[in-house]
Amino acid sequence: MSVKIVNLKVNGVDKAFMARPETTLLLALREQLGLMGAKRGCAQGACGSCTVLLDGAPVVSCLVPAATVDGGDVATVEGLADGRRLSDVQQAFIDGFATQCGFCTPGMIMSAEALLARNPDPTADEVNEAISGNVCRCTGYAPIVSAILDAAQRRRERAEGADQEATL
Amino acid sequence: MTLLHGRGFASVNYPTGMNLGGDPSQALVHATTMGGFVVSLSSVDLGQGLKTVVAQCAAETLGIPMENVIVDTADTDTGPHCMGTFASRGTHRVGNAVIMAAREAREVMLQVAADELEVDAGDLETDGTGYVAVKGAAAKRIHISDIALAAHFKQGKTISGRGIFLKERSYPVPETGEMDPDSCQAHACTVAEVEVDDETGVVTVLRLYNTYEIGRALNPAMVAQQVEGGAWMGVSHAIFESTEPYYPASREHGPVDFSEYLMPGPGESPEQTSVILERPASNGPFGAKGIGEMTANAPIPAIANAIFDACGVRLATMPFTPESVLRGLDALRDAA
Structure with a gap:
């Protein structure tokens, strides 16, 4: 080669x-x-x-x-961001303080995006599994899992809102 | 097979900093032409959040928004001296140095403002949003960007300040061993709830309850994060981390670097509840003590005590592996 x-x-x-x-x-x-x-x-x-x-x-x-x-x-x-508007996952990481040193954060967010794309309503265990290949050495993982569940909910709520608008 | 529940607790008193042969940190603060205030340090933010806390200390002392503070830790060769970030000393030592430097810079800032406003500097106050105003006459005010411009281009002044915090060296008194090793001490207690499987020996940490007395919590969100992230490290030390049976006898198999070193993943982290108690330290920056290293300490003996409570096995060597639990249970049966 x-x-x-x-x-x-x-x-x-x-x-x-x-x-x-x-x-x-x-x-x-x-x-x-x-x-x-x-x-x-x-x-x-x-x-x-x-x-x-x-x-x-x-x-x-x-x-x-x-x-x-x-x-x-x-x-x-x-x-991920749309101009200055962050994605649901990025915003949820900020709002839930799911980051400390930040080194794992981009990888965590991409694993979360992949999960939410195939499973919009994951359980905590499914989130754990989705990020099991992403190592974090600061947070103890709990705020990261919460943030991903939070992002999933925001995204579902937005999708439902869009559906309602479409039917009106 | 029985799942045995147990609960244990442990407490820790942890020193903030050490005296070495004298333990100083320095800080320099200066204003840019645009009204930014640069805090120059050799102290390093390795992810523990030092830059955030330092910016808070500088902004609070200068009386300006945090957005106007720029923390520059670019170069330990050319920056003001710092001993380093260790011994949970960063917030305490560097915070104190930054406050001292910011106070001096604030004096100059107010004097420049006083000359611009044609008032006495003693009559001025900062409002925290970026203005310096005459006390009781908020309309008579000047913005820090205008103060900085006036200092640079009109008055020919440098808005700057120097700060150092020195923990003086302290050798033990030979006769008594008495010395002054640290600056203050933080205190904590952790209660651990565990489940021990008496057939497999596996210990699961279910819940941790943490209480920390750390002086003033300068940034409560970061404190909570450090407490729970550190406790997670403690859980890891207690029941996971080991290079056995491969090390030191053989390194041909098993962990040879940190990526193969077993630590708990997201599904193995205990549920945590944490409470922060604030009892400001007289010599801390705004009363803060250090909270860096201590957070991994209390969970380990608390888990050991919880295992003892659950199954009667007293373990004194980490990690508390399934094998060590089963050997302990065997010994108890033999003794019975």
């Missing part, structure tokens, strides 16, 4: 960059595309701080060779 041109859709925008065989998706996002949200923690897939969505599914981007996902659709924490 040699250097390849990789095309990705990142947060809805087409991007192209050169990737060596050992270039991980995480390295490409951080060093070539300037997206520093995903963090390099353990660099061996154990801590989850580099979690991004690849074609909608959460992946530890430190273990994904960039050259193998040519044509993929990547979502990072930078793409």
Whole structure:
């Protein structure tokens, strides 16, 4: 293998960059595309701080060779906010003080987004399972789980509001 | 198989800071042209929230909004000296130094404002929203951005202040061993409720009740977070963390780095209830004591006591593994 041109859709925008065989998706996002949200923690897939969505599914981007996902659709924490309006999950993390040092937060939020996309009404156990690959060393997890449940409720309430508006 | 319930408690007195050979931290405060107040430190925010607390101390002392405070911890080579963030000393040492520096800067700020308003500086007060006004005549006021501009471009003054907090060195008196090792002490108590499976030996921590007396809680949300996050670490020390049986005999298998080191995940965290008691310390910044390290301490003996209450096994070596519980139960049966 040699250097390849990789095309990705990142947060809805087409991007192209050169990737060596050992270039991980995480390295490409951080060093070539300037997206520093995903963090390099353990660099061996154990801590989850580099979690991004690849074609909608959460992946530890430190273990994904960039050259193998040519044509993929990547979502990072930078793409969640709508202008200055944060996503439900981001806002719930702030309101519930679900962060301390902040290093795990982007990965936690992306795992939560993936969960809520496939399960809008998760139980606490389902949240625990969804973030079981994301390590936090500050909070003891309780405020994070609460914030994700809170975000799920906000999102359901908004969806119900939109349904009601549509029927009026 | 029986699930045995038990409850135990433990208390901790924890020192804030240490005297080393003298333990200082310094802070410098200066205003920018735009009315921002930069707090320069060599103290590091490694996630414990020092920048937030320091900004609170500076804003409160200067009498300005927190948004106008910029905390700069960029370079320990060139910044004012700090011994470091350890011994739960950051809030106490650095907070005191910042208050001292901010007081001096505030004096200059008020004098510049006084000259602009053509009044006596002693008649001025800050309103916390960014204005300096004449006491009793709130309409006669000037904004800090205008004060900063006047200082820089009209009066030729530097709005700045210097601060240091020094815990003086204290050696033990040889005859008595008496010394003054710390600045104040925080106190805490944790009650743990556990469940012990007498067939598998597995200990589950169900609930923790924490009470902390930490002087003034400068930021109650961060205090609560530190108490419960630290207690989670305590649970981890108590029943999870071990490199056995692989270390030290062999490192060919088992944990070789921190990502393979077993710690509790989100589903294994106990429910927690925490109460903060405030009894301000006379030498603390706004009465605050340190709360960094102590939060992992009390849960561990509380859990050990709860295991004893549940099944009669007295464990003195961490972690309290299923094996150690089962061996303890066997020993009790043998003795019976």
